[in-house]
Amino acid sequence: MDKKYQVFISSTYEDLIRERQRAITAILNAEQIPAGMEAFKTGDASQKEVISKWIQQSDIYLLILGGRYGSKDERNGISYTEWEYLKAEELNIPRFAIVLKDEYINGNLDASHSEQALPEYQKFKEKVTKNHLVSFVNSLDQLELEIMKNLPEIIKDHEESLEGWVPGHYQRDYENLRDKQNDVSDEIRQNNQDILKMVKQNSGWKDDYIGQYHFSYIKKKLEETIIPQDEFNKNLQDAIDNIISQSSDMSKEIVEREIKNKRKQRKEQREQLPNLLEYVKVYRRELMGPGLKITQRDLIDKYYISELEQLSLAKEETIKNSTHFASGQILDSRYDSLYFTEEGKKFMTMLDELNASD
Numbered sequence: 001m002d003k004k005y006q007v008f009i010s011s012t013y014e015d016l017i018r019e020r021q022r023a024i025t026a027i028l029n030a031e032q033i034p035a036g037m038e039a040f041k042t043g044d045a046s047q048k049e050v051i052s053k054w055i056q057q058s059d060i061y062l063l064i065l066g067g068r069y070g071s072k073d074e075r076n077g078i079s080y081t082e083w084e085y086l087k088a089e090e091l092n093i094p095r096f097a098i099v100l101k102d103e104y105i106n107g108n109l110d111a112s113h114s115e116q117a118l119p120e121y122q123k124f125k126e127k128v129t130k131n132h133l134v135s136f137v138n139s140l141d142q143l144e145l146e147i148m149k150n151l152p153e154i155i156k157d158h159e160e161s162l163e164g165w166v167p168g169h170y171q172r173d174y175e176n177l178r179d180k181q182n183d184v185s186d187e188i189r190q191n192n193q194d195i196l197k198m199v200k201q202n203s204g205w206k207d208d209y210i211g212q213y214h215f216s217y218i219k220k221k222l223e224e225t226i227i228p229q230d231e232f233n234k235n236l237q238d239a240i241d242n243i244i245s246q247s248s249d250m251s252k253e254i255v256e257r258e259i260k261n262k263r264k265q266r267k268e269q270r271e272q273l274p275n276l277l278e279y280v281k282v283y284r285r286e287l288m289g290p291g292l293k294i295t296q297r298d299l300i301d302k303y304y305i306s307e308l309e310q311l312s313l314a315k316e317e318t319i320k321n322s323t324h325f326a327s328g329q330i331l332d333s334r335y336d337s338l339y340f341t342e343e344g345k346k347f348m349t350m351l352d353e354l355n356a357s358d
Contacts, residue, residue: 003164005155008058008093009036010084012070015109018209019064019100022140026147027062032155033165048080052087059162060154061088062147063097065128067105067114069121082124094158096133096150099125104138110214208350211312211343215350218311225276225307227299235299236266269300276304280313284348287314291337305338313344 007027009020020036027034035058055061063085070079078086088095105114115121128134133154135146155162208215240259247255273279279300286292294301294316308314316336323331340348 003162004031004033005059005162005164006033006035006057007060007062007151008055008084008088009034009062009064010081010088011064012066012068012079012081015068015113016064016066018140019066019098019143022144023062023064023098023147026144027151029144030148030151032060032151048083051084055084055087055093056091058093059164060151061085061093061095063095063128064143065097065099065125067100067109067116069115069118069124072120077120079120079124082120085124085128094154094162095131096154097128097135098143098146099129099134099136100143101136101138107217108212108214110208110216210347210350213311215347218313218347219277219351219354221307221311222277222280223275225303226274227270227303231299231303232266232270236263239266273300273304276307279304280308280344280348287338287340288345288348289339291317291319291339294336294338308338308344311343312341313347314338315341 009023009027011020013020024034024036035054061084063081070081072079073083085095100109102116105116133150135150137143137146210218213221239262243255243258243262247258250258273282280287283292294305305314305316309316316338318334319337320332320334323333325331
């Protein structure tokens with residue numbers, strides 16, 4: 001029977017729950033044993049003793065480094081994540097690290113809680129990236145792939161010094177479970193979900209992710225999505241040129257009035273919809289309900305609708321209508337309707353909660 005090696009997963013917790021879940025999946029798929037202290041609250045001396053024993057009993061140490069340095073031990077000023085790292089170093093346990101790239105951190109984690117500028121974080125990251133095997137990743141799939149790729153190599157390089165787990169009185173059960181690996185994985189994932197549920201209840205944690213993006217990232221993205229001034233000016237000039245080209249039968253006063261009204265209309269529209277966030281607020285009722293009717297493509301559609309679809313907040317659907325006349329004639333018409341996806345509805349609910357708390 002092949003040995004199974006225990007891999008201790010170390011990271012800050014609440015900001016990297018999804019990443020830890022994928023690490024657990026990767027370790028299970030590599031047919032090894034994941035270990036971590038999700039159920040324990042950091043800071044308690046007795047808990048540190050337990051964590052220390054878990055690290056000591058593990059064969060391999062895995063660090064996932066995101067954008068936070070983490071809670072510090074008041075006695076020495078070192079974060080509990082770095083303390084775990086140093087404990088593995090002290091015990092001479094093979095270590096490797098998954099370092100999340102800045103693009104991933106900015107796009108998927110809560111940037112408002114980033115601690116990347118802290119000297120302690122920078123010093124720790126420098127130490128991590130210089131001392132042993134490191135993989136820089138930009139997605140959850142890449143994280144899982146790097147773990148599955150590197151684990152066999154680490155085991156091969158340190159096989160003589162790794163103890164591994166072969167409990168004699170569990171041997172028969174383990175062999176049966178190995179034939180049912182999917183069932184084992186499901187059971188461990190369920191246990192992990194139970195732990196996560198307990199942590200949520202005890203810490204007040206809530207799910208701030210909308211699809212693959214964090215709420216704060218989407219909000220910032222909507223606020224920053226605006227129509228560039230040069231594009232706005234060009235579009236307005238095209239509209240004015242169109243009025244002039246069709247003015248052969250109009251008096252000079254009428255043309256000037258039409259141009260003035262067009263300028264006023266576009267100015268009011270720009271003030272009412274300065275960015276994409278205000279756009280979804282203004283058209284919230286239509287987007288939540290029957291759909292926002294898009295009869296004519298304009299500059300707002302070009303910049304706003306495409307961004308909503310890219311963030312999976314809204315979806316377009318072509319609506320076809322047929323009008324039947326008494327004469328027997330049938331007039332077919334069609335238009336595009338824009339409406340919120342479930343992710344879009346969740347974002348608006350979370351936005352309401354944020355505004356209510358303010």
